[in-house]
Amino acid sequence: MYATRSRYHDMMASVKDFIKTHSVPQDLAERVLNYCPKDMKADMCIHLNRTVFNEHPAFRLASDGCLRSLAECYSEFVQ
Known part of the structure; x- marks a missing residue:
């Protein structure tokens, strides 16, 4: 269970890092993070x-x- 949760959090951290690094606009960043x-x-x-x-x-x-x-x-x- 913890390995799955860890992978999920790692993936979300990567997405958030990408958003920050590439200065993705806030509204688009929220849409990406809330896509699911x-x-x-x-x-x-x-x-x-x-x-x-x-x-x-x-x-x-x-x-x-x-x-x-x-x-x-x-x-x-x-x-």
């Missing part, structure tokens, strides 16, 4: 947190929608 559709972001959040969801008993009976919401909130909290 909301549903895909939720899927990525679930994937990054799947170990916790699969191993912790508190999440065993949670619906898919509940896990999506929790994963999105957790990812916003961690960043």
Whole structure:
């Protein structure tokens, strides 16, 4: 799980560095960073947190929608 998260953060750092180095306008930079559709972001959040969801008993009976919401909130909290 941590390797996947680390790769994601490394990739985002590279994109942010590119934006800064090449003086990409703010509105374009925001569009690039927010490009990923909301549903895909939720899927990525679930994937990054799947170990916790699969191993912790508190999440065993949670619906898919509940896990999506929790994963999105957790990812916003961690960043």
